[in-house]
Amino acid sequence: MRPAHLLTVVEKEFNSTQSGHHTPVMLWGAPGVGKSQMIAQVAEKQNTPLIDIRLSQMEPSDLRGIPFKEGNAVEWAVPAMLPNAERHGENGILFLDEITSAPPSVSAAAYQLILDRKLGEYEVPDGWAIIAAGNRQGDRGVTYSMPAPLANRFSHYEVDINLDDWVAWAYANGIDERVIAFLRFRQDLLFEFDASQNPVAFPSPRSWEFAHRALHKFEDHPELFSGALQACVGKAAGIELAAFIASLDQMPDLDAIINGETVEAPKEIDLQYAVATALVGRAIRAKNTNDAMKVHGNILSYANNFPQREMGVMMVSDMHRAIGQDIFSVPEFASWADKIADLMLY
Known part of the structure; x- marks a missing residue:
């Protein structure tokens, strides 16, 4: 369950x-x-x-x-x-x-x-x-x-492994959005445990929290960074996460998206996951502020920019789980829902 x-x-x-x-x-x-x-x-x-x-x-x-x-x-x-x-x-x-x-x-x-x-x-x-x-x-x-x-x-x-549930917990507990984005991109790595291989460090919901801590402790020590991540989630997963984080300097300007400017979505699928996850984080931080309606509206408008509409659905679903029913009062939500109605019905 x-x-x-x-x-x-x-x-x-x-x-x-x-x-x-x-x-x-x-x-x-x-x-x-x-x-x-x-x-x-x-x-x-x-x-x-x-x-x-x-x-x-x-x-x-x-x-x-x-x-x-x-x-x-x-x-x-x-x-x-x-x-x-x-x-x-x-x-x-x-x-x-x-x-x-x-x-x-x-x-x-x-x-x-x-x-x-x-x-x-x-x-x-x-x-x-x-x-x-x-x-x-x-x-x-x-x-x-x-x-x-x-x-x-x-x-x-x-107890089953469920990525959506872990992501909701991660947003609520301040887990670094880069870790969340990576696991959205590599969903099979949320939990990978083979008892026959006798692993010491391996990916699990608990060890990804350790990776989040390691990211903040060792990010400014490049000679230690990858090794610290590997110590938490195993060699293969740690190397992948370090490479994923290194590629994020190609992300579009998130502030421009929040301000409603026209910003093209990246073509690389890993960067799309990173952008979607970061925007959900921005939505959470904007909740209960004077700019909440504007920020949430601009994020919902951007959801239509992804080459695959499923990416936008994932982002809005995570946003809904994170900020609750407030999302339905944002005018842009109805517009977004109309554009993906056929996908949701399917």
Whole structure:
């Protein structure tokens, strides 16, 4: 399932704790596809606490607690990391990450916590959702086969790779537009992982964020730049990204486009992707400014200049995802939509 849909699933599961309809969720996916980040994103949006427990680093006693003598009986000290209504709040998300990397003794200790929402005398507060995530066998991670009794305690979702969802996230989180443009141009490089080749650095949604950071740290060090990108996303992808960025000095004048001047679209397909992505970035920065209507209108007018109309459709679609419904109030939107109506219908 694509990440945008999974975000809705996790939000629904969190909200369903209030009605008693919550079912623990298990997210399956390869390394670096954004499983952990999606949960953090939902917690931030819902303004709710998130407790992230890495089960691969746990011992069974870390979940069950430590026994101590109380009179003639033995009591258990509840681990402080587990949700507590007084300390953490009545609502939240308990995230059991790396559950497939946990030894069987630890996953067995989690059985009762996940299904019955209790462990010994400890009980998970009613308003807390339980979400887990892990890598699949074959992803070259340290994984154990999930026992059937544990698997049967979850609803299971596979995290798919979706470029449109990643692009929407990238614009919202300030990822460099050159990285976005490159991945629009080389869509197959958003995620490329071959476990049989035993890669160390490889392209993934997570490692492209690292490349974004490397771009800003090493751009003024040409002797280090390409190597730094390769260190993040692998040799082949890093070399391609460096070459792509080097070619961008041939881009047309974006300020002229924003000002409504007549500017010819580049003939090179990689530069077209770069221009489209940069203009979406300009649209985002213009939102909520006095010039927003003018800027958005001029960008929409330019969408008709691309040799392939599909490029304009991609740009306007990204723009819509980034700035929302405001795009429909721009007069130039109707004109653009009329010109590509046959393409959209097809």
